[in-house]
Amino acid sequence: MKRTFEVQPWNVVSHDLNQDDKRLQESMTSLGNGYMGMRGFFEEDYSADTLQGLYLGGVWYPDKTRVGWWKNGYPEYFGKAINAVNYIKMNIAIxxxxxxxxxxxxxDFSLDLDxxxxxxxxxxxxxKGAAKVAxxxxxxxxxxxxELSVQRVSINNLSDAAVDVTVDANMNADVVNEDSNYDEHFWSTLSTKQELDRASLVTKTTPNPFGTPQFTVAVEQRFVTDLAPKAVEQPAADEVSNEFVGSLAAGATTTIEKRVVLTTxxxxxxxxxxxxxxxxxxxKVAGISYDDLFAAHAAKWAARWExxxxxxxxxxxxxxxxxxxLFQLFSTYYGDDSRLNIGPKGFTGEKYGGATYWDTEAFAIPVYLGVTDPSVTKNLLKYRYQQxxxxxxxxxxxxxxxxLYPMVTFDGIECHNEWEITFEEIHRNSTIAFAIYNYTHITGDKSWVQGDGSEVLIGIARFWADRVHYSALKDKYMIHGVTGPNEYENNINNNWYTNYMAKWVLQYALEILPDVDDKNAAKLAVTDAEKTKWQEIIDKMYLGEADYEGKHIFVQHDTYLDKDLTPVAELDPANLPLNQKWSWDHILRSPYIKQADVLQGMYYFIDNFTEKEKADNFNxxxxxTVHESSLSASVHSIIAADLHMEDKAVEMYERTARLDLDNYNNDTSDGLHITAxxxxxxxxVQGFAGMRVRNDELHFAPFLPKAWDKYHFRFYFRGRLLEVAVDKAGSSVTLLKGEPLTIDLDGQKLELK
Structure with missing residues (x-):
């Protein structure tokens, strides 16, 4: 495999400036701090293809996309994170x-993401002619x-003679988004201020017909340099600029630092x-050196990595x-603000609009539960409660x-404009409830589900109780007209995962109701008639099953087994990826699965199924499954590990771990797959190390991939910090912080002190 970036343990490095890979390189070298983020595009103008993107957490705009076949119930707009002021520009002339x-x-070109x-x-x-400058x-x-962005440019004259250097440090609000159909600019400049050695501007999003919030952004640039400031005219109404000049002797070096502060x-x-x-x-930062600013920043990252x-x-x-x-995930979100969430592309691109999807509850929350303070996950739960x-x-x-929680949102209102998502992919509702269960299950803290979280859970239960319908023919409750996690099938009936999760939500709601605090119990006012109806739905929920070629299958939906079930391995490789080669009609008629569907439900509740049920359905x-969703490989890796299919588990790990590094699906140029x-x-952790919580007891059943010599990780569990190490000699678990704890390691009780 030809890789765009070198394989290094702590760095993403390339020495090749390939114009065809420029957008891919920009995605891969993205930075973020939870508050704002940017693609790795160049500070100076670059006349070939590039995607300049700087994005601000929680700042968005309603895309005016509207189609002629609009139906009742469709969202009014498709919300999108918008490109912000380009505050890193630094054009240089020699x-x-x-x-x-x-x-x-x-x-001597090099890119290095540390x-x-x-x-x-x-x-x-x-x-440039006789001039040679590094x-x-x-x-x-x-x-x-x-609120702080810091840049430093070092300029070394390698020429035999002096060179004149000019640095034009610019901030520009005349920006656009590629992934939208705006016919006007969405930033208007309220004020600018341009002094000899600093400049600032204030911009505001333009009014929109949907009444969504407008956002104002203030940004200022200051400098530290030996170069001389030069008075210049303001370049345009929505730009400010500071220029610095100097003569650099042969062999001499100079630097210029640009500090930008941005508030919203x-x-x-x-x-x-x-x-x-x-x-x-x-x-505050004017008197602090670059090295000291960087040291404070790096120290906080060191605490995360520890x-x-x-x-x-x-x-x-x-x-x-x-x-x-982990680096890109934490660059996007680290729990500092309960008004923010994790977009599938984070701060690295425009696809998916930068909005919140169900990915957070399904895939991100378990990670944050393991490696951050519980307050980080609590903020993700609060995000949904607030909406x-x-x-x-x-x-x-x-x-x-x-x-009904939205598939795509910034403010709680559904803002996706595809019917098969807005109307049909309602399975996401259950995963919002599952996140509450997961938090409670891992932390042991029941206060959220007994308090504010109960309103979320009961609201979702009431939705499912109304969304199901009763089939007199089969004496079963059913859910028709849905899209399951497999987005390569739309408008299907009785998606097993959707039905299974709806049943589980109703069951979980009934279980927690007796323990809900008095305030919320009075507010929710769940009646005995509701409880009786919920139990009837639970008892009579339709879940398709069938015996197929010696396997007992949970049937993905009513007509799935009627399809031509030719395995992916028998397809002509030229047809892959399907979403880039086949028509949508062809995909919808095929048996091919974009990501885990039935297996998603089995992953959530992996201990609820027998070994044979898991093996039959996985096999x-x-x-x-074509794994054309970035969310697919990890679920398959975990279930394969649970089934002791170690080679398959490792294959799927490699796919998910290096999805963007190796551009598996040829779609990383428009941004990274942050939630994946x-x-x-x-x-x-859940796959190779077999982490499970059973009856409030922590279990591990680790194995070591054949190609590895050792792995180890740390893990928070109910007020304790544990370290798990696995090598060729076996596995060990050490209690680093917290009260004594008894766990199960490979079937043996182990008391940790």
């Missing part, structure tokens, strides 16, 4: 000639001061408060994969009772 890596003669310290470094040497660009987004109206009520905050933070790092010996590919995944009015609205739009469905980056950790 002897009056602008540096442009698309056309210049360059050598995952340990969250810094992106780029270096190259450019030759550049080194460094940048990081501080997690110590989240999410945190400040008025433009005056925004600009005052920018000024205050700018003054808990979260998974070390692997024997495979640099596997080691780089897990660290890259419950939107969930009631969504259900009402469909003519249904209860709460039936996995050969029909949970899969590597899940595959190791």
């Amino acid at each position: 002897n009056g000639e602008k540096v442009d890596l698309a056309t210049d003669e360059i050598s 995952m340990k310290n969250a810094q992106f470094t780029r270096s190259f040497t450019v030759t 550049f080194k660009f460094e940048r990081f987004l501080s997690i110590e001061i989240q 109206s999410r945190d400040y009520d008025t433009e005056a408060a925004l600009t005052a905050a920018v000024q205050e933070i700018g003054d 808990i979260a790092d998974v070390t692997i010996e024997g495979s640099d590919e596997a080691q780089q994969g897990i660290r890259f995944n 419950i009015e939107g969930a009631y609205h969504n259900a009402k739009q469909q003519g249904l009772k209860g709460a 039936f469905y996995e050969p029909l 980056m949970t899969g590597a950790w899940l595959s190791i």
Whole structure:
């Protein structure tokens, strides 16, 4: 396999500036600090293809996409995270000639994403006539001061004579999104201020016809440099610029630092408060050196890595994969703000609109439960609770009772514009409830489900009780007209996963009701008639089963077994990936599965199924799965590990861990698969290490992949911090912090002190 980036344990490095891979390189070298983020595009202008993207947490705009066949219940708009002010621009000229890596003669090119310290470094040497100059660009987004972006450019004159250097440091609000159909700019500049050695601007999103919030952003740039500031005219109404010039002797080096502070109206009520905050933070950091700012930032990352790092010996590919995944996940979200969530592309691209999907509850929450303080996960639960009015609205739009959580959202209101998602992929509702269960199950903390979380759970239960219908013919409750997790089938009846999870939600709601606190019990007012109806649905929920070629199958939906069940292995490889080669009609008629569907439900409740049930269904469905969803491989890895199918478990781990590093699905150029980056950790901890919680007791049943020499990770469990180590000699679990604990390791009780 030809790789775009080198395999290194802590770094993502490339020495090749290939214009065809430019967008891929930008995705791979993205940075974020939870508050804001950016793709790894160049500071200076680049005249070839590039996707310049800087995004702000919680700042979005309603895309005016509307189709002619709009139906009752459709969302009014498709919300999207919008490109923000380009605040990192730094154009450079040598002897009056602008540096442009698309056309210049360059050598010694290097990109280096340092995952340990969250810094992106780029270096190259450019030759322009007799001038030869080496550049080194460094940048990081501080997690110590989240409103702060820091850049440093080092310029080394390798020529035999002096060269004139000009740096034009610009901030520009004239930006667009590629992945939308806007016919006008969505930022209007309210004010600008351009001084000799600093500049600022304030912008606001334009009014929209849907009444969604407008956002105001204030941003200021300041500098540390020996170059001389030069007075320049403001380049345009929505731009500000500072220019610095100097003559660099042969062999001499100079640097220029750019510090940008950015605040948004999410945190400040008025433009005056925004600009005052920018000024205050700018003054605070003005006297701090680059190295000290970076050290404070790196120290916080070190604290994250101390808990979260998974070390692997024997495979640099596997080691780089897990660290890259955790790095980009934590760059997107670390629980600092309950108003934010985790978009499938995070801050790395525009696809999926930057909005919240069910991925968070299904895949991200288990990781945060394992490697962060429970308060981080609690903020993700609060995010959904705070948006419950939107969930009631969504259900009402469909003519249904209860709460329907959105497939895609920024504010709780469904904002996806495809009918098979908005109307039909309602299985996501159950995963919101499952997240509450998962939090309670792992932490042992019942206060959320007994308090505010109960309103979320009961709202979802009431939705399912209304969404099912009774079949007199079969004396069963059914759910028709849905899309399951396998998005390669739409408008199907009795998707096993959807029905199974709806049944489980109703059962879980009945279980927790007696323990709900008095305040919430009175507010919810669940009647005896409701409870009786819920129990009847539980007892009579239709779940398709069939015997097929010696296997007992939970049938994915009513007509699935009627399809031509040719395995993926028998397809012409030229047809893959299907979503890039086949028509949508062809895909919908095929048996091929985009991601775990039946197996998703078995993954959630893996101990509820017999060994034969898991084996039969895995061996039936996995050969029909094309894994064209980034969320697919980890579920298959975990179930394969549970079945002791170690080679398959490792194969699926490698796919999920290096999905973007190796661009498996040829779709990383438009952004990374952030929520799927949970899969590597899940595959190791729940898969290879066999972590389970049974009857409030923690269990591990580890195995070591053949190509590895050792792996170890740390794990939070009910107020304790544990360390699990697995090598060729066996496995061990150590209690690092907390009260004594008895666990099960490979079937043996082990008391940890």
